[in-house]
Amino acid sequence: MYLEGQIISGEFDQETQVFSLKKVKNFYTETSLKENQVGHLYNYLKLHEGDTDGQIVTLYDQMLVRLSSEEVKVLIGELERIQSMY
Structure with a gap:
C-alpha cells in the first residue's frame, strides 16, 4: 500500500x-x-506537538530537515495512517 x-x-x-x-x-x-520505530517517532512528536518552534528530523544521521509546528501535526496524522497498516 502506497x-x-x-x-x-x-x-x-x-x-x-x-x-x-x-x-x-x-x-x-x-x-x-x-512498527516500533514508527511508534517511537509518533510518541515523540505527540509529546512535543505543542512546541511552537517545530522539530528537526535527520536523514542518514547527517541531513537536517526542519518541520514547522503545523508540519509536525500533519506528520503525526500521516504516522497514524502508517500505524493503522501494521
Whole structure:
C-alpha cells in the first residue's frame, strides 16, 4: 500500500511488515521503518506537538530537515495512517 502524504511518502509491505520511506518533504531517501520505530517517532512528536518552534528530523544521521509546528501535526496524522497498516 502506497502513502503519498504532505510530509512523507512511502510504501507499506504487508508481507514483511515494514514501511519503506521514500521521501521526507522534498528530500528523497530509502529507509525502512519497523512498527516500533514508527511508534517511537509518533510518541515523540505527540509529546512535543505543542512546541511552537517545530522539530528537526535527520536523514542518514547527517541531513537536517526542519518541520514547522503545523508540519509536525500533519506528520503525526500521516504516522497514524502508517500505524493503522501494521
